[in-house]
Amino acid sequence: MDFCAKLAAMAVKYNIKLSDKQLEELTCYYEMLRDRDYIRNAEITVGTMIDCLSCYDAMMFPVGCRVIDVAAGPGFPGIPLKILRPDSKLCLLDASDYRLEFWREVVDQLKLSDVTLVHAPVEEVILMPEHREQYQVAVSRGLSFSLSKLVELCLQLVKPDGYYIQFEVERRKEVPDAAAKVAAGGGQLVKTVTQELEKRTFVYVKKG
Numbered sequence: 467m468d469f470c471a472k473l474a475a476m477a478v479k480y481n482i483k484l485s486d487k488q489l490e491e492l493t494c495y496y497e498m499l500r501d502r503d504y505i506r507n508a509e510i511t512v513g514t515m516i517d518c519l520s521c522y523d524a525m526m527f528p529v530g531c532r533v534i535d536v537a538a539g540p541g542f543p544g545i546p547l548k549i550l551r552p553d554s555k556l557c558l559l560d561a562s563d564y565r566l567e568f569w570r571e572v573v574d575q576l577k578l579s580d581v582t583l584v585h586a587p588v589e590e591v592i593l594m595p596e597h598r599e600q601y602q603v604a605v606s607r608g609l610s611f612s613l614s615k616l617v618e619l620c621l622q623l624v625k626p627d628g629y630y631i632q633f634e635v636e637r638r639k640e641v642p643d644a645a646a647k648v649a650a651g652g653g654q655l656v657k658t659v660t661q662e663l664e665k666r667t668f669v670y671v672k673k674g
């Protein structure tokens with residue numbers, strides 16, 4: 467089975483609704499990652515795409531919402547979420563500039579509109595008026611700060627009624643204590659959702 471067919475099958479299994487156009491765009495993104503040697507194999511990337519898309523909660527993403535991916539690396543989960551919700555306005559942020567050119571290519575190739583690219587550490591971006599408290603949703607996957615530190619930093623990017631979604635891996639073992647850790651970072655735990663495919667728990671945090 468090719469990448470697109472595998473992704474389509476997994477999306478059905480995990481109840482993620484993708485149009486043919488979205489499947490094509492995710493496949494094109496996969497091919498660009500593969501051509502840059504950013505990924506090891508198609509199987510793993512299907513898992514990564516499903517992981518990224520699984521955090522989506524329609525209630526937290528109003529029409530035209532501004533979303534920031536903190537420490538996006540090659541674009542996970544920001545680019546899959548932008549493909550899922552093309553009306554959203556995405557900011558990809560990373561401290562390292564080594565992905566900027568790649569992000570630009572993806573944006574051009576997929577003709578993605580309303581995407582902003584920021585090369586700076588999150589600690590600096592939270593102080594910039596054009597980013598501070600400007601987003602409906604902040605997401606972060608793979609940034610190795612403690613859960614309370616991530617909540618403290620990322621909520622500063624979120625509007626008063628916004629949300630932060632953190633991708634937690636099982637080995638970090640922060641989830642059983644998530645409510646206390648989220649509160650220590652200044653947030654309110656909305657829910658945690660565990661996704662079996664990548665042994666992942668999404669921690670949903672509301673500001674305030």
Ligand SMILES: C[S@@+](CC[C@H](N)C(=O)[O-])C[C@H]1O[C@@H](n2cnc3c(N)ncnc32)[C@H](O)[C@@H]1O
Pocket residue numbers: 536537538539540541542543559560561562586587588589606607608609610
């Ligand atoms: C393990 S990668 C995760 C990338 C991507 N989110 C993913 O899931 O594949 C961690 C990323 O965090 C970025 N990073 C590390 N410290 C950062 C900081 N203080 N602010 C913003 N990005 C940071 C790194 O440059 C790297 O791209």
